[in-house]
Amino acid sequence: MVHRHTPFVIRVKDRHVDLSTVEGVQLGVDPGSRQTGISVFSTVHTKEGDVRRGLYAIELTHRGGQIRDKLAQRAACRRSRRSRNTRYRAPRFLNRSRPKGWLAPSLRHRVDTVVSWGSRLARWAPVTVVYMEKVAFDTHVLSAEGPVDHQRGMLQSLEIREYLRVKWDRACAYCGTRAVPLNIEHLHPRSRGGSDRVANLVLACIPCNQAKGKRPVEEFLAARPEALAKVLVQAEASLRDTAAANTTNWALWRSFTARFPAVCSASGVRTKWNRTHAGLPKTHTLDALCVGALDGVVQYSAAVLAVTATGRGTYARTRSDKHGFPRLRLPRNKRVHGYATGDLARAVVPRGKKAGTHTGRVAVRSSGNFNVRTRHGLVQGIRHTHFRLLQRADGYGYTTRLEAAIPPPSEAEGSYARRFR
Numbered sequence: 001m002v003h004r005h006t007p008f009v010i011r012v013k014d015r016h017v018d019l020s021t022v023e024g025v026q027l028g029v030d031p032g033s034r035q036t037g038i039s040v041f042s043t044v045h046t047k048e049g050d051v052r053r054g055l056y057a058i059e060l061t062h063r064g065g066q067i068r069d070k071l072a073q074r075a076a077c078r079r080s081r082r083s084r085n086t087r088y089r090a091p092r093f094l095n096r097s098r099p100k101g102w103l104a105p106s107l108r109h110r111v112d113t114v115v116s117w118g119s120r121l122a123r124w125a126p127v128t129v130v131y132m133e134k135v136a137f138d139t140h141v142l143s144a145e146g147p148v149d150h151q152r153g154m155l156q157s158l159e160i161r162e163y164l165r166v167k168w169d170r171a172c173a174y175c176g177t178r179a180v181p182l183n184i185e186h187l188h189p190r191s192r193g194g195s196d197r198v199a200n201l202v203l204a205c206i207p208c209n210q211a212k213g214k215r216p217v218e219e220f221l222a223a224r225p226e227a228l229a230k231v232l233v234q235a236e237a238s239l240r241d242t243a244a245a246n247t248t249n250w251a252l253w254r255s256f257t258a259r260f261p262a263v264c265s266a267s268g269v270r271t272k273w274n275r276t277h278a279g280l281p282k283t284h285t286l287d288a289l290c291v292g293a294l295d296g297v298v299q300y301s302a303a304v305l306a307v308t309a310t311g312r313g314t315y316a317r318t319r320s321d322k323h324g325f326p327r328l329r330l331p332r333n334k335r336v337h338g339y340a341t342g343d344l345a346r347a348v349v350p351r352g353k354k355a356g357t358h359t360g361r362v363a364v365r366s367s368g369n370f371n372v373r374t375r376h377g378l379v380q381g382i383r384h385t386h387f388r389l390l391q392r393a394d395g396y397g398y399t400t401r402l403e404a405a406i407p408p409p410s411e412a413e414g415s416y417a418r419r420f421r
């Protein structure tokens, strides 16, 4: 039985619960400011290690920008009302406090929609673990002790590079130059007993790097004591996780840990490393597949469900012209002939200019002639009698697209999705 049209979910009715035990799947999340990649995958244990098999991919497009614009519009309306001559209203006090954990509405929307999609997927598939990209780099890897193998060494040097970029604000520590190639520099040179600790490392432009040579920093900056003091203070400053991760990712992390029994956080550096070693191009969905600790990717889903947050309509029942006067009035009722704007429907038009099948998001008109936004564009003015409802509006628009083209393999390894160690 079909439970849901998009994403396609079926309900199996011919067996009992005890016959339906399935191995769990995992969820990978790559949060972004405009788009978030979500990937459902299973982990296969092979002799090469744990490799991932991508099963389903969702690219969620947020509407934070629209929310911000709407709120700015509302603020402007209220501002204009204050100077207008209106009836007396009792002043309101103490209405400016924000609860703990408050996020701007555009950011709150991002957190809520991602968690909502995680919960939906968990309802349809047995999600055991959620892997989430939380931080740009991993501070644990930076200070990790113990033997360093080749893989960890490579990863560590990438994490260090990313860490130093954030710590030194992508500028030369000595002269502040930006947008030039920066080298990793030892404050106290190793030839004079300086260590490889991250606190002893800075970023420097090539001229400064060469000018300093093998001298300790105190000698190099002896003529500029204030610059020296600044560099020494910044070198000892610890960033911890807070500076590397943004508040939205933290809020997302807290929401996920509240809903799922096992949530693993990972760094962006690690995701990138995993993805490039699997030979996959950069998309949000493939990043989501590569979050966390893994040894390879053997398969990924060729089709991506592109989900766009559309909202559920507007409360405003008038449209105004540019002077603010009402131009037209919208109907109070959302439903027209049983359809509402945002419903997913299929229209089969037998003849005429618009003959054919059109599947997509409907925009209702009280005339009874609806518009439908399909994958190929907008088709206007289709009679409501031609439509068949596929799914009620749920605040999202759905289309599918193919996963990004994979660059041809550089080595003669045959398969695109390569295993790696």
Ligand SMILES: [Zn+2]
Binding pocket: 172, 173, 174, 175, 176, 177, 204, 205, 206, 207, 208, 209
């Ligand atoms: Zn410099």
